[in-house]
Amino acid sequence: MSSTSQKHKDFVAEPMGEKPVMALAGIGEVLGKRLAEKGFDKAYVVLGQFLVLKKDEELFRDWIKDTCGANVKQQGDCYGCLKEWCDAFL
C-alpha cells in the first residue's frame, strides 16, 4: 500500500468544513482552478459529487479526469482522500 501524503493526512484528520477544493489530495492549483471554474470551488462540493457517484472508484476517476484533466495518480489520490474521509466522518 502506497504511503499517503501529508495533504491526505491533514484532510482526513478533521471534518472538511469550508476547506477549498485545493485542500483535497491530488488537487493542486491548476486542477483546483479548473474545478472551481466548473462550480466545484469547495471540497464539500466535490464530496457531493463523490457521493452522487456512489463512492464508486471508477466513476469518480472518470469524472474527475473529464472535469479537470487529472492524471491517474491525481485521480487516485483524490479518490483515496475522499474515501478515507467518508469512512471516518460520514
Place this chain on the structure above:
Amino acid sequence: MALLSRKTAQEISELLDEYGIKHGPVVDSTRGLYEKKIKEAMGKGKRTKYEPLPDKTFYREEEDEVTYVYRTPVRSEGAGDYRDSGSYMSSRPNWNEREFQQEMSYSTYARPRSEYRGREYVEEPYLYDKTSSYRNSSLTSTPIKSGQDAPKAPQSKSRLIPLWVQFMFFLAVAVFLYIVFSSMETNESLEGIE
C-alpha cells in the same frame, strides 16, 4: 440512436442499465459523464441485454433436460430476456438421458432451460442428432447458419481444447501405447538372466 442529450434522466438511467454500466443518479453534474459512458459502450459495440448475437444459434432439448447454452464473456445471463422461447421443440426423448450425462461433464452447459436467456439465440428448433457426440459438427446438418457456426464453434464453446482435438490426442496416445507394447520383448527371448 437519438441524441443522448435529448433523453430524460430516466432514459439515460435505463440505457446505463442496459449496457451494464454501474451508475448513480443521473443529475446535472453526472449526466455528462454517463452520456460519455453510453457513447463509449455503443461505440465499442457492446451488446445490451436485449440484443442477440446474430451468429449464434440456440440448441434446445426437452424442457426438463439440460439446455445447451452459448455464452459470451461480455454479458451475464440476466433476467432481461424478453425473447420468448416459445418455439421450443422437443425432439427425440430417448437420447436425453445420455446427452444429459454428456452435458454434465461439461459443467458450463448444465443449466436448466429456465436459466437460458435469449440474447444469443435464434428461434429455430434444433433437431438433435443422436449419433453425433460432437454438437457443433452436428450443427452443420441444420440449415440454419451452420456455416457461420462451424468455424466459430470451437471459439464459442467454453472448452479450451475442442473435442475433436481431444479425440485425436487420445487416438495418438493409444496408437503410441500399442506400438510400445507390441515392440516389447517377451520373456522367452531374454537369456542370461536368471
